[in-house]
Amino acid sequence: MRTSPGGPRAWLRAHPLIGDSALALVLAGLSIWTAVLAGTGDPSAGYGPFRTPDALSAGLITLACLPVAARRLRPLTMICLAEIPQIALAALAYDGGLSRLASLVLVYTVATHRGLALSLVAAAASTFSHLAEVVAGGGREGWLQQTFAVVVTLTVWVVGRSVRLRRVYLAELVDRAERLERARDADTRAARAEERSRIARELHDVVAHHVSVMTVQAAAARKVLDTRPEAAKDALLAIEEMGRTAMREMRGIVGVLRTDAEAGEVAELAPQPGMGDLPGLVDQMREAGLRAQLWVEGERRELPPGIDLAAYRLVQEALTNSLRHAGPAARAWVTVRHDPGELTVQVEDNGIGANGRLARGSDDRPGHGLVGIRERVALYGGILRIGPRQGGGFEVRARFPLEDSHR
Template sequence: MRTTLGSPRAWLRAHPLIGDSALALVLAGLSVTTAVLIGTSDPTGASGPVDAPDALSLTLIALCCVPLALRRRWPFVLLCAAEVAQIVLAALHYDDGLTGLVSLILLYTVAAYRGLALSLVAATVASVSYVISTLLGDDVGGWMQQTFVAVVALTVWVVGRSIRLRRAYLAELVDRAERLERAREADTRAARAEERSRIARELHDVVAHHVSVMTVQAAAARKVLDTRPEAAKDALMAIEEMGRTAMREMRGIVGVLRTDGEAGELAPQPGMVDLPGLVDQMREAGLRAQLWVEGERRALPPGIDLAAYRLIQEALTNSLRHAGPAARAWVTVRHDPGELLVQVEDDGTGAGGRLARGPEDRPGHGLVGIRERVALYGGILRIGPRQGGGFEVRARFPLKDSHI
């Protein structure tokens, strides 16, 4: 059962000194009581004569048990001290109460919190001390008793080592998971930064085109303002429309900064009108692709036009790479009022492999770029398995009114 936050067990784990102190006091009290009862009621003992308890014996028992409160800090030192106290008690023929439990607890602590070498030394010290105490106290006992003691001590040591190894294994797993998470986040940030830089370059070309057209129109309006007012009016209206479009693009790119400082490409960027050529390229590469365009076609904002094209391009490329040689792909573009729907599906058998890099696990850089593009324009994206087999990528782009 897991330890819940605020439970007594969790509180004791957070304050080990308190729990160890209580354990030490309980064992000390039980050991003193046992020694007094045995020494006064049955001085001959079950295994040999014992002297009546006095201040020295009770002090040795207390000194053996009370330091148990610091067992997590100095387990080996306290084990040696406890064994020395037990040897003295056996040599003076005093009953040692329950100090044997103290030795087992300290042996477990050394095995669970210290290295292998020190834990082996602790086991040797405990074994030698037990043999010396047995011989000095004339309490050799039978072979069954000695075998039982040896099995119990060995079991305690093995349990301690197992817990230490398990704790180290879990710590390594946590550390490895944290390292992998940091590496994945770094890769994702790098992919997003790279994709944002590419988006910035592409949109820079779109906005630069609009500004260039506005400059030409303004120059033409200035030249014909006095002689041909109607022509100047048409030029000013074109400048107004271009300005509104440029403002929309600038608003969509807020927060996307160019990081490489390279000049944008001068060639015009592709758009939805280039989809037939893209589908033909995929067919020539071996993917049986088909294109459907539904609804009334309309002029799209340049940024959305480019983002939708790149999305289809990335999805078809993934289908070509992962869907299999006999796969088919369908591209559907639907123009709805106030919305553009783009959907790419395939019926390939490689969907399971592609899910490993889907949004639920470790997204590839291409899918990260798709998400960035769709989110940049307030769209909704779904990437996942297709009903009936295969894979699909679906995006909805909102189309806003063209006003500032």
């Protein structure tokens, strides 16, 4: 049967002085009773019986047992107080009954609640008391009995130390488990924050690129709607296709965050774009009105997935900013160079972006897109340069280190 949280045991643990006081009274009563049963005969009989118990012996037995009541407060002091009446009982030839149990309880208490040094002092004090009783009693109980008492005392001390070490070990295990739990929670929070940051960058790249292209196309359609309706129609079709592409990519990114129960269906997970998709990206920018060109230099190689996506997003963000800020007559160049052990990606334009609008949002704060680019490039140990271009315009240049597969 389990003990309820508010049961007697819990109450006694919360009030140890009451329980220990009751234990001291029980030990005193049992010791006086056993001393009365054994106390007969003449004290001059050498190894014979003890003196008849009287009020003095009862008082001494009580004094030997009462320190148990304060055993949790000052157990070492209580041992010293308990041993003095024991020596007096031996000197006056009184039988102490079970009063020696009080000393054992106190030795056990010191061994379980105090350090090694104090517990050794307690064991030594109890052993010295046994020797003193032999001397004070004139060898009445004999060395054999006192030796047995010393062995029992040391055994109780060893058991108490074992209990203390086990408690310390269990407390260390609990503390270690709590530390591991806190570390795991911290790692989980950090992983979630990193994942949220990654998803935010992906969403920004997708939304900013496609919405920027759609905005430019809508502006172009508005300008030619009355004079060139066919051109306006083509622009609207491009906006429609761009919107569908944006929705498809957003579902692919957000879908990984939704469980089957929340989504009701399996999310559409499309492959992440990479450097192989740059021709299509450049074509989209041309359709949106930015005169963009793509050059690929060197021997193409298979890139690590992370670098492949990071380089693609860099080009996408740079071209999107050129479309938004470089001006209507601007041109852009994308250069991808594959060198041994390195990938270089460079996006330039000759527009009015050199005044710094490429690197800042409309509210004059650093744009999230370029912040995301910096994080992506730094994540893979790359070097990034963003700034004005010689001769006018703006430049975004990144170098990614690669492992040379020919080594």
